[in-house]
Amino acid sequence: SSELTQDPTVSVALGQTVRITCQGDSLGTYFASWYQQKPGQAPVLVIYGKNKRPSGIPDRFSGSRSGNTAALIITGAQAADEADYYCNSRDSSGNHLVFGGGTKLTVL
């Protein structure tokens, strides 16, 4: 079983803001990283650390952390953002990495 918990599905209206959350005890110590995966493609890093975006990732993607919950925020969701999103962090031992179960985002 995953040590990081995500809602399986989330939907958002086009142009609106959505929060995708990830909950786990280790998130009180370690930051989460977030990945976008579209069908048939490899994952892409969208957020890591304290709200850091790799080059090429639109600034509508941001991240936050409160207690043991991390969140990926998409401000002004676009049709192109429809994808599966995964959080990742270290487990409680600090030596292993673990992924959340993933959230399928639907843009209506």
Place this chain on the structure above:
Amino acid sequence: EGQLVESGGGLIQPGGSLRLSCAASGFAVSNTYMNWVRQAPGKGLEWVSVLYSGATTYYADSVKGRFTISRDDSKNTLFLQMNNLRPEDTAVYYCAKETFFCTGDCYEGFDIWGQGTLVTVSS
């Protein structure tokens, strides 16, 4: 920027062995943290193993004792030796470069991924 290209996947019978390769370009695998991540058909991502630049390794409990991660610095290539394969090991296997730095807080993430190679364990 960098690129990763996996190879070595295929159909293998339960109990068999397979070695995956991940050729890197644009950076040195010896200077960074390199990981294997897998994804079973229709399922989520599962972290498998990491090889630190100093040669320390860690494995997910599901593969510990059966899989071995290694690298060849002269070929700038990462490997995953998989022994005693089980049907539940069937997945697309990705290699991923991990960026890791600390400036007070620590930042890490898989910033470069390969395209993946499919391993099917079936009789």
